[in-house]
Amino acid sequence: MLWEDKAILLSILLVYSSPQTLAAGEKLDDVQCAEINNTRWHEYRQNMGKLEVQYLLLTRKNPDCAQRFDQDYVGNTTSYFNTSRPTKVIVHGYRALGRKPSWVTDLAQALLRAQDANVVVVDWIYGASFAYNLVVQNYKEVALQISVLINQLQKHGCKLESFHFIGISLGAHVAGFVGTLFEGRIGRITGLDPAGPMFKDADVFDRLDPTDALFVEAIHTDSDYFGISIPVGHVDFFLNGGMDQAGCVRSRFASMYGYVICDHMRALHVYMSALNGTCPLMGIPCSSYEDFLQGSCLDCGVFKGRCPVIGLKENSGIATSPIPEKQKVFLLTTSSSPFCAHHILLRLEVSPLDKRAEVEVTLLTGNEETEHRFRLQTDVTVYQKVLAHPAALCEISSIRLKNTGARLYRQGDIHIKSVCVSELPQPRHEEPLCVNHIDIRRGVPWSHDFVQVCGTL
Ligand SMILES: *[C@@H]1O[C@H](CO)[C@@H](O)[C@H](O)[C@H]1NC(C)=O
Ligand SMILES: *[C@@H]1O[C@H](CO)[C@@H](O)[C@H](O)[C@H]1NC(C)=O
Ligand SMILES: *[C@@H]1O[C@H](CO)[C@@H](O)[C@H](O)[C@H]1NC(C)=O
Numbered sequence: 001m002l003w004e005d006k007a008i009l010l011s012i013l014l015v016y017s018s019p020q021t022l023a024a025g026e027k028l029d030d031v032q033c034a035e036i037n038n039t040r041w042h043e044y045r046q047n048m049g050k051l052e053v054q055y056l057l058l059t060r061k062n063p064d065c066a067q068r069f070d071q072d073y074v075g076n077t078t079s080y081f082n083t084s085r086p087t088k089v090i091v092h093g094y095r096a097l098g099r100k101p102s103w104v105t106d107l108a109q110a111l112l113r114a115q116d117a118n119v120v121v122v123d124w125i126y127g128a129s130f131a132y133n134l135v136v137q138n139y140k141e142v143a144l145q146i147s148v149l150i151n152q153l154q155k156h157g158c159k160l161e162s163f164h165f166i167g168i169s170l171g172a173h174v175a176g177f178v179g180t181l182f183e184g185r186i187g188r189i190t191g192l193d194p195a196g197p198m199f200k201d202a203d204v205f206d207r208l209d210p211t212d213a214l215f216v217e218a219i220h221t222d223s224d225y226f227g228i229s230i231p232v233g234h235v236d237f238f239l240n241g242g243m244d245q246a247g248c249v250r251s252r253f254a255s256m257y258g259y260v261i262c263d264h265m266r267a268l269h270v271y272m273s274a275l276n277g278t279c280p281l282m283g284i285p286c287s288s289y290e291d292f293l294q295g296s297c298l299d300c301g302v303f304k305g306r307c308p309v310i311g312l313k314e315n316s317g318i319a320t321s322p323i324p325e326k327q328k329v330f331l332l333t334t335s336s337s338p339f340c341a342h343h344i345l346l347r348l349e350v351s352p353l354d355k356r357a358e359v360e361v362t363l364l365t366g367n368e369e370t371e372h373r374f375r376l377q378t379d380v381t382v383y384q385k386v387l388a389h390p391a392a393l394c395e396i397s398s399i400r401l402k403n404t405g406a407r408l409y410r411q412g413d414i415h416i417k418s419v420c421v422s423e424l425p426q427p428r429h430e431e432p433l434c435v436n437h438i439d440i441r442r443g444v445p446w447s448h449d450f451v452q453v454c455g456t457l
């Protein structure tokens, strides 16, 4: 589907599905909670050319009830902004129909749970609505206005490196341009599936790139449609290859909405989940997703063994210096929160075959199963595949093999020299778990139970 078609479909769907839940929450005392405004089409037309950028502030003192914020409020005793704390700046992206984004409070609250910070939400809904190409013309002006605010905050004692921008989609490029205006001296930019259309071939001046902040990271989840396919940060996390996300499949009506925007929004949901910190979302450096899936990249040796993790760790946990640039890292996720999966490398070695064959391998942990079907060729004897399994290697209770060849070509027995499982990133000197010398006959499943203990004694 062409990007334009998808955008039109998106617009249609948003009419029916846009949630209106940027809840102001409970009101504090008599104070009116500030909200992002919706734009209506006639207001938008009246407003043409005016961006009406405004800011909302959320802190641990008011996580449910945003305060209106701008430079006049800094230092005012009524404002909860604290110049000695780090500041997170959330920048939303394109809003097809002018509806305020529903996830802003969730993201702000997830940030506040993780860090005692000022969370400033940039509301540029007037500039971000309706025609995508006009919105793209607006984003630099928005960045310019934000930079005026940052300048004022600096005068009140905020350090440039204490600013962390979190930009969603087009918001990532807004953040990138703010970074350009400060010559890369702001602390950090996180791009959540940075927008692709009209940016992929843009000059680095015009889009997010590693020179925009001391540390730039991006999470890619829809790089074939709304997201950008090229690395734009110091480290770029490509989730499930960066294009199609687990659980975002196209199927009839129920998930039409999901089909259109699910992949793109997954970056945001995974990031919020990572902020909760229930489990590590760790990427493994590799040159391509195909190589990663084939088990060509086993560890984070280039980072002295410390794999980059999604979240608030300094430089995503990378401790080597200089920080790499445009380093692609790959990880698999599950289809729902908290999204973490264990990367299990499955390795199969067979005796040479005289006919093509097929073997299905299933890993079991409790009720959870992960399976993979290997298509065996006559001229290859070793097969590898990295799988996303919900449990750790030490929790795999059994492995099943099935000779699933088509009846038509009368596949015979397959002699498996060894089937091995190991977990990535692979600690040095750790032996994989193997079962050797198995003959599997068509239609007769084989299985083996592992007796394992988790944890080191
Ligand atoms: C947004 O709404 C508030 C009231 O809810 C209003 O005071 C403010 O002027 C509006 N902002 C814009 C840009 O229309
Ligand atoms: C600053 O605080 C004073 C008194 O607390 C208040 O009257 C004034 O309106 C505040 N200014 C702003 C911009 O909120
Ligand atoms: C501002 O933040 C600093 C550092 O966290 C803290 O020590 C101070 O008490 C805060 N000030 C206010 C008014 O909350």
Ligand SMILES: *[C@@H]1O[C@H](CO)[C@@H](O)[C@H](O)[C@H]1NC(C)=O
Pocket: 269, 272, 273, 276, 337, 338
């Ligand atoms: C994060 O944790 C909070 C509180 O424990 C929970 O309500 C929320 O659903 C979690 N969010 C995600 C994305 O995991």
